Amino acid sequence: MTALHLRCRQEARGQAVARPLHELPSEATVPSELVEKARTLDAFYIPPRYSNSHPERPPFEHYGPLQSTEALAYAREAVGFVRAQMA
Numbered sequence: 001m002t003a004l005h006l007r008c009r010q011e012a013r014g015q016a017v018a019r020p021l022h023e024l025p026s027e028a029t030v031p032s033e034l035v036e037k038a039r040t041l042d043a044f045y046i047p048p049r050y051s052n053s054h055p056e057r058p059p060f061e062h063y064g065p066l067q068s069t070e071a072l073a074y075a076r077e078a079v080g081f082v083r084a085q086m087a
Contacts, residue, residue, distance in 0.1 A: 004028065004082045017041045017078060028085050037074040044071050 001020045005012035008028065012020045018038035021030050044067065047053040054062050 004085050015045055034081055038078055041074050
């Protein structure tokens with residue numbers, strides 16, 4: 001994502017996916033569905049990293065194959081979009 005922002009002469013910081021997609025210039029037409037999928041990826045970023053993000057049980061018990069498959073598909077779609085824009 002950062003590379004695409006740099007190509008558009010913009011600066012992008014942080015680990016979020018949705019906001020940088022949304023902030024791309026209008027010539028990089030970002031499908032709204034992709035931004036929504038990116039929000040899902042953003043939601044998966046912090047909680048699994050921190051042991052106290054889910055007080056009732058450890059983070060690894062909140063995520064399984066279904067969430068992993070969904071996140072990988074969304075990430076591949078985001079990377080595919082960026083690659084197509086960079087080509």
